[in-house]
Amino acid sequence: MVDVLDRPLVMDEPAHESHGPSGVLKWITTTDHKVIGLSYTITAVIMMVIGGAFAEIIRAQLATPNGTLVSLAQYNELFTMHGSVMIYLFAGPFAFGALANIIVPIQIGAPDMAFPRLNALSYWLYLTGAITMLSGFFTAGGAANFGWVAYAPLSNSVNTPGAGADLWIGGLLLTGFSAIFTGVNLVATIFYLRAPGMTMFRMPIFTWNLLVTAILILLAFPVLTAGLIMLYADRHFGTHIFSVAGGGVPVLWQHIFWFWGHPEVYILALPFFGMVTEILAVFSRKPVFGYKGMIFATLSIAALSLGVWAHHMFTTGVVLLPFFSIMSLLIAVPTGIKIFNWIGTMWRGEIWFSTAMLMAIGFVVTFLIGGLTGIYLASPPLDFFTHDTYFVVAHFHSVVMALVLAAMGGLYYWGPKITGYLLNERLGKIQFWFLFIGTQVFTLPLYLLGLRGMPRRMAIYPHDPQWKFLNDLSTVGAVLIGISTIVFVLNVVVSWKKYPAGDNPWDGQTLEWFTTSPPPHHNFYRLPPIRSERPTWDYNHPEHRSVPHGHVEVDQ
Amino acid sequence: MKTEAKIMLGLGLFFGLMVAVYWNWGHENAGSVMMFSGMLLGFLPGSYYYWWSRRMRARPEDNPNATQSQGAGVVGAFPGTSIWPFTMGMGAFFVVLALVFGIWFLVPGLALVVWALFGGTAESRRGGKV
Amino acid sequence: MESPALPPQGASTRSRRWRRVRRAAVLPLAALALSGCTVPTFGAAPGDTTSSRSVFHLWQGFSIGAAIIGTLVTVLILYAVLRYRRHGDAIPKQSQYHIPLELTYTIVPILIIIGLFAATLVVENKELANPKTNVTIDVNAFQWGWKFSYPGYSAVVIGQTTQDPTMMMPVNTNVHINLTSTDVVHGFYVKAFNFSRYALPGVLNQFTFRAVNTGDFFGQCTQLCGLYHSLMFFNVKVVTMPQYQAWLASFNNSSSASAANAFSTAQRQQTSSIVPSKPYLSKGAN
Numbered sequence: 001m002v003d004v005l006d007r008p009l010v011m012d013e014p015a016h017e018s019h020g021p022s023g024v025l026k027w028i029t030t031t032d033h034k035v036i037g038l039s040y041t042i043t044a045v046i047m048m049v050i051g052g053a054f055a056e057i058i059r060a061q062l063a064t065p066n067g068t069l070v071s072l073a074q075y076n077e078l079f080t081m082h083g084s085v086m087i088y089l090f091a092g093p094f095a096f097g098a099l100a101n102i103i104v105p106i107q108i109g110a111p112d113m114a115f116p117r118l119n120a121l122s123y124w125l126y127l128t129g130a131i132t133m134l135s136g137f138f139t140a141g142g143a144a145n146f147g148w149v150a151y152a153p154l155s156n157s158v159n160t161p162g163a164g165a166d167l168w169i170g171g172l173l174l175t176g177f178s179a180i181f182t183g184v185n186l187v188a189t190i191f192y193l194r195a196p197g198m199t200m201f202r203m204p205i206f207t208w209n210l211l212v213t214a215i216l217i218l219l220a221f222p223v224l225t226a227g228l229i230m231l232y233a234d235r236h237f238g239t240h241i242f243s244v245a246g247g248g249v250p251v252l253w254q255h256i257f258w259f260w261g262h263p264e265v266y267i268l269a270l271p272f273f274g275m276v277t278e279i280l281a282v283f284s285r286k287p288v289f290g291y292k293g294m295i296f297a298t299l300s301i302a303a304l305s306l307g308v309w310a311h312h313m314f315t316t317g318v319v320l321l322p323f324f325s326i327m328s329l330l331i332a333v334p335t336g337i338k339i340f341n342w343i344g345t346m347w348r349g350e351i352w353f354s355t356a357m358l359m360a361i362g363f364v365v366t367f368l369i370g371g372l373t374g375i376y377l378a379s380p381p382l383d384f385f386t387h388d389t390y391f392v393v394a395h396f397h398s399v400v401m402a403l404v405l406a407a408m409g410g411l412y413y414w415g416p417k418i419t420g421y422l423l424n425e426r427l428g429k430i431q432f433w434f435l436f437i438g439t440q441v442f443t444l445p446l447y448l449l450g451l452r453g454m455p456r457r458m459a460i461y462p463h464d465p466q467w468k469f470l471n472d473l474s475t476v477g478a479v480l481i482g483i484s485t486i487v488f489v490l491n492v493v494v495s496w497k498k499y500p501a502g503d504n505p506w507d508g509q510t511l512e513w514f515t516t517s518p519p520p521h522h523n524f525y526r527l528p529p530i531r532s533e534r535p536t537w538d539y540n541h542p543e544h545r546s547v548p549h550g551h552v553e554v555d556q
Numbered sequence: 557m558k559t560e561a562k563i564m565l566g567l568g569l570f571f572g573l574m575v576a577v578y579w580n581w582g583h584e585n586a587g588s589v590m591m592f593s594g595m596l597l598g599f600l601p602g603s604y605y606y607w608w609s610r611r612m613r614a615r616p617e618d619n620p621n622a623t624q625s626q627g628a629g630v631v632g633a634f635p636g637t638s639i640w641p642f643t644m645g646m647g648a649f650f651v652v653l654a655l656v657f658g659i660w661f662l663v664p665g666l667a668l669v670v671w672a673l674f675g676g677t678a679e680s681r682r683g684g685k686v
Numbered sequence: 687m688e689s690p691a692l693p694p695q696g697a698s699t700r701s702r703r704w705r706r707v708r709r710a711a712v713l714p715l716a717a718l719a720l721s722g723c724t725v726p727t728f729g730a731a732p733g734d735t736t737s738s739r740s741v742f743h744l745w746q747g748f749s750i751g752a753a754i755i756g757t758l759v760t761v762l763i764l765y766a767v768l769r770y771r772r773h774g775d776a777i778p779k780q781s782q783y784h785i786p787l788e789l790t791y792t793i794v795p796i797l798i799i800i801g802l803f804a805a806t807l808v809v810e811n812k813e814l815a816n817p818k819t820n821v822t823i824d825v826n827a828f829q830w831g832w833k834f835s836y837p838g839y840s841a842v843v844i845g846q847t848t849q850d851p852t853m854m855m856p857v858n859t860n861v862h863i864n865l866t867s868t869d870v871v872h873g874f875y876v877k878a879f880n881f882s883r884y885a886l887p888g889v890l891n892q893f894t895f896r897a898v899n900t901g902d903f904f905g906q907c908t909q910l911c912g913l914y915h916s917l918m919f920f921n922v923k924v925v926t927m928p929q930y931q932a933w934l935a936s937f938n939n940s941s942s943a944s945a946a947n948a949f950s951t952a953q954r955q956q957t958s959s960i961v962p963s964k965p966y967l968s969k970g971a972n
Binding site: 347389 | 729730731737738740741744745748752755756759760762763766767770771772773774776777778779780781782783784785787788791792795796799802803806807809810813814829869870871873875877880881882883884886887888889891892893904906907908909910911912913914915916917919
């Protein structure tokens with residue numbers, strides 16, 4: 001069915017009720033961004049559980065210096081697939097495929113994504129990519145075992161023969177194309193399908209961040225795809241792009257990988273920054289503080305993030321240290337602006353501690369730790385000191401666990417909009433405390449371990465039994481995080497269709513809270529006038545518009 | 557359309573600056589090539605948007621005082637359901653499996669991809685049916 | 687492809703003047719960091735080489751900054767969270783911009799960043815300087831072990847997986863390390879020296895240590911290099927110059943193994959069948 005849509009969309013009843021198929025066939029043939037987004041969400045959360053299970057095994061193995069839970073070979077597979085699943089299959093797709101897919105078109109008043117069928121194709125590539133990558137475990141040689149960064153020449157056909165590595169490459173090719181298509185779709189949607197009055201500087205921060213994320217995807221992912229094809233050619237077609245023996249340059253892989261890999265960090269992070277910004281504003285009942293500053297901070301983070309890739313390669317000895325050092329340090333500035341703006345948003349607000357808000361505050365605190373320790377790593381001498389130790393592991397786990405907190409906040413915040421039903425707040429708060437405390441108990445000992453010299457990716461540490469205590473502590477944290485995931489699943493089961501949400505349960509500010517929960521087939525029956533970046537708030541509270549600092553209200 | 561153009565052009569400009577600094581400072585090939593391509597990727601769509609923004613009237617979404625009725629008219633044709641994305645996805649899946657398990661996977665893979673290409677195009681042209 | 691064009695770090699004469707300017711700017715900060723025996727260690731250790739100490743002081747400087755900013759931000763968050771709890775249905779003032787405040791928290795971080803960068807440059811140039819020396823050790827990493835050879839002497843120490851080889855080096859002397867890899871990327875990491883560097887195939891990495899204490903130190907491969915990565919250890923033994931020379935001499939006299947017997951963990955070989963005696967270098971990179 002093709003619906004030719006007219007504006008204005010003023011409809012009293014669902015005029016475009018889908019007459020399409022139902023059941024499995026509906027899932028397979030849908031091009032509705034909300035259904036696709038929901039598929040993304042569910043798949044990504046399943047991936048998070050799988051990746052989390054790998055993490056629990058890793059932590060159990062490290063609980064004793066001579067752990068025998070898994071063999072050395074299995075351990076290499078486990079941390080490779082833990083990293084790969086979490087980065088490629090959970091965090092990325094969850095960031096720009098799941099909630100973004102559902103929320104961005106609604107936030108700008110669009111009926112759907114610009115290319116609905118391309119959107120569906122993105123999902124199928126993502127799903128098949130995930131299956132491809134994980135199926136490495138069922139091959140004779142096991143899954144890929146060269147780390148999620150696949151440094152050449154360890155990833156060549158001599159050092160890692162076997163189908164697992166090829167499946168890893170294939171899975172990444174598929175998910176890479178999925179990401180590129182989603183990026184194209186988001187840019188086109190945001191540039192061409194906004195509602196009348198929704199100028200660029202009236203878009204919600206979440207949408208802005210997704211726009212910047214999409215541009216980053218378009219810049220970064222093709223590089224990874226090209227690199228993977230080169231890697232595959234080295235493995236099977238006899239080229240010597242990354243091998244010294246044939247005149248190739250191994251470090252070229254690191255350049256290519258990190259030219260994708262560092263923007264990828266922000267591709268993961270920016271959507272979650274956007275979620276947190278929205279949540280903090282709504283639950284403080286205030287506008288986003290420093291809205292324009294926030295946008296410029298996002299844009300400068302994106303620009304800088306493309307010029308810092310070699311800070312992952314300081315210890316190679318063949319990169320321009322001062323250039324990458326200053327560029328990396330500078331990223332701290334826009335990031336700092338964001339943190340201060342988040343505090344400014346809460347300042348003098350009326351803070352409602354819902355689960356989503358707790359998750360968002362937990363994000364800010366955890367991200368602060370991860371951000372501050374990141375500044376150390378931008379300094380080459382300190383990077384020589386801590387590179388490839390658990391300090392780095394702790395740093396990026398602080399960051400990604402902050403993103404997990406934000407993701408959970410996003411689910412609690414937008415879940416009611418997507419499903420029409422609230423989650424249980426009591427269980428949500430229990431989940432928050434397990435997740436938040438677990439995260440700190442998990443990461444903080446790892447910083448110390450790194451400073452005491454424990455390198456990453458070690459299955460055993462027979463020479464250094466003194467590391468056992470900190471490792472045990474970290475394992476306890478990992479268990480707490482695991483419990484929080486169980487609480488979340490329990491919450492979904494317990495609250496299943498139990499607490500109807502209504503259209504606007506949180507007194508939301510942006511357009512998605514103007515439509516019904518869940519939204520109709522093409523999102524809106526009608527639209528309010530759009531005169532600021534929070535049209536729903538203006539509509540519901542016309543007497544409480546945003547004011548700049550120093551503004552004196554005349555009639556009071 | 558002007559803001560959109562400025563974002564992309566700004567990105568291209570930033571990369572132009574960076575690649576100039578980086579190349580003159582480090583003489584490193586890989587990064588310079590990648591940043592140069594990044595510059596092109598900023599300028600290409602950016603100049604297209606800019607070119608258009610000079611030749612079109614401001615759209616309702618660029619007008620801060622637009623009313624909803626100013627956006628009246630056809631937004632576009634949105635397919636309700638379609639089997640072709642799934643078909644193409646499965647085709648791509650088989651093509652990738654051919655990288656791992658053997659060249660014969662290309663046969664069903666490419667067949668599905670080509671079928672989906674024709675099917676999807678035809679669906680758009682005739683107004684669409686599942 | 688990229689390595690030959692890069693000048694060795696810290697060797698450019700053009701930037702020397704700039705460095706002097708930067709050093710002047712950072713002096714107060716560095717002095718603050720250096721003066722502090724009472725400054726907390728923030729989890730790190732001073733280490734046992736001259737540069738490891740500078741790195742440690744840089745670490746302290748960064749940590750002081752991080753502690754101040756971290757505390758400030760945490761206090762602000764806590765204050766906001768505790769003070770502005772929702773009391774009723776009142777809608778707070780919808781203030782959105784405060785340009786002076788926003789500019790402050792843009793400019794102050796930039797200044798801090800410039801300070802940190804300047805301090806970084808000072809330490810970096812010191813650490814990566816390659817002063818002239820006549821003690822050179824060729825370190826070759828391979829799956830999964832290390833080979834230490836001493837150019838001009840017949841001393842070669844090789845050890846794999848469970849036989850951790852020992853790298854002998856003299857104290858209070860600049861020791862020049864030539865680091866190479868035979869197969870995949872390895873990481874040469876000595877915790878006590880607060881330093882690590884990749885051993886990259888096709889690249890010759892050079893750096894200098896100047897140990898200030900004698901003793902035994904642990905070293906380890908930090909970059910994933912395959913199955914036995916977790917077992918790729920080595921030892922570093924820093925001895926006095928006479929001891930070092932006696933040890934070197936012991937290799938020339940095959941009958942007197944007395945000096946060498948002290949280091950039983952090291953497996954010594956005159957010729958190597960495991961790795962080529964010349965570090966493998968590609969034509970394009972050195």
